[in-house]
Amino acid sequence: MEPYFFLSYARRRGPRVLVKRFYDDLCAELRQELRRLHKGNTVPFDRPFFDVQSIQVGQDWNAALGEALGRCRTMLALYTPEYFRSDFCGREWKAFEDRQRRHRSVTGVDAKALIPVLWEPVQNIPAGAAHIQYDNFDFGENYARWGLRRILAADPGGEEYRRIVHLVAHQVLVAAEHFRILPVSGLDLTAPEAAGPFPSAAERAEPGSHALLFLAARTSAEAHNGATDPGCHGDSPTDWNPYHADGSDPLAARASRLLEERGFAVRTEIVSDAMSASLDEARGRGQVAVLLVEALAAGDEPFGRALRAYDRSNHPGSAAIVPCAPEEAGDGPRSKAYWEAVRGALPFNWAKGVGDPLPLLQSGVSSDQFDGALHAVVVKVQNHLVSFLGTLRTSLLEMSQSLPPPLPVLSPAPPQSDRPRPGPPPTPARPFFEPIPIEEQEQDR
Structure with a gap:
């Protein structure tokens, strides 16, 4: 079996609702593209690899990942800040990019089968991935500014989201059908030499760690x-x-x-x-x-x-x-x-x-x-x-901002005199606060 693509993404705690939705939508779009390509005839479609669905309970996960990465036709990398801080995502990246280099050295053809998808905005792409072009004018300004995850969360069935999924499916189809990069066997992602470029397993800790x-x-x-x-x-x-x-x-x-x-x-x-x-x-x-x-x-x-x-x-x-x-x-x-x-x-x-x-x-x-x-x-x-x-600091800051203002410090009562007492001071106007915008919640944690 040659999975049509391998979905590489940073695993977060909790349900992966939006990642799963994108995976399902992309699979459905690929089936339609294949039918169009083959004029309506039924064609084999090796199920794309998504870890939570493709690895069975009790299965050796390292062997399953190595087998899928060694035989998949393409790899989709969901770009997020966490992706480029993940040692294991770096290992998946290196394993597939090594296959691309080997294919290029044997055939002389650059397959471009490692396909980036901007899932969330990323400020700094590490040097080990900077040579892969991920900006795509055809995907639109919202995609470049917010990433596909936010577009999906805002309107799951919307035209913009469906258009981007169609364009990604076309990229996968071209690389999978026309290049078919050479498979490898025996990949071990846990081996020290399998460490990828972000971060390297040899990267030193911060001073004082x-x-x-x-x-x-x-x-x-x-x-x-x-x-x-x-x-x-x-x-x-x-x-x-x-x-x-x-x-x-x-x-x-x-x-x-x-x-x-x-x-x-x-x-x-x-x-x-x-x-x-x-x-x-x-x-x-x-x-x-x-x-x-x-x-x-x-x-x-x-x-x-x-x-x-x-x-x-x-x-x-x-x-x-x-x-x-x-x-x-x-x-x-x-x-x-x-x-x-x-x-x-x-x-x-x-x-x-x-x-x-x-x-x-x-x-x-x-x-x-x-x-x-x-x-x-x-x-x-x-x-x-x-x-x-970071989450703890943010929560403490939000709590401090939501506390009511402190009570004014009362000065001691002045000594009594024969002068007429002034009336009570006017009540200060209640302070008005602008509503604090609530950031978009993580739906796939």
Whole structure:
């Protein structure tokens, strides 16, 4: 199968109503265009790829994305400010653009199969995407000023929206039918070398950035009850090394080194009942946090109690990684115990990650996947934290503007005299405020 297009967009929390509407409308328009092209004859139409519809529950999302990106005929990139802050969107971009370059080097033809759609206005296009022309005079001034999302929200069945969808469908049709860029197989979007241009996984953090690592892991005595230690545990949870067959560094040391290479100052703590307070403090300071959890330790107290409290709470700027040893990745009894432990400790995060190409609960992470997974989730939680703090500041500002004006300070009563007392001062006119315009609400969050 060769999906007619791959829809690449920044995943937001909540329902994606408008993105889904655009996807459905574009599919319908493409079917009509194909019928016109083939004079009414029925033609095969490989269903375009939209993650929340095309990846089934229980399916390996990385394999599904890699397969679709390696075989799709075109890729539509929905431009938003979040798109160009998304590490994973950058990975999708790079994977498809690499295919275009390979096609150009083999055939000498520039397929122009990466099609930008201005979903929301973007102030600064990063250098890695600046060579793609996205301004289109035919789409009109409203499209250039407001983006397609606002046009759709204002009038879903309107002439302007339908005309733009028709023009996008024509671009897809030309690239898909006339170029058919060469497919590739085996794409792994989580690999470190798959990092795209916005931002690169090697991009350094802002000066003064801090990251917090939380460890939930057993010691050798707790894990083996006096039996021979196979090498993954030590005297402290910070000695835990689930990847001991591949290297001697404990996981906390490996994660700290990776984050320090990115420019973070790193502090490591053991998961305890005080973790929620530490996370709240880190969030207030704009610090990201990553939990490194041994699955079979998640039921031990106080780890289990602290993790369940974390799971019930919303902590913007945090993510959890649950490494997986080779014997826990197969079909044996250790694999079953591993997945039951993960679901039991973090059920809400487990359910929330279904259908998300980059969930904030990363489970089943092997040694060769760990570095890429850590970089990817740190970028994602940074973006979540920036968005959360910005929304919080805006809400506080709006609240302060809506408060009534302070009461006037009354001066002490003057000493009485024989003069006639003046009448009461005139009541000041009630201040008049211009109505504050309400910004358009996010309908697809």
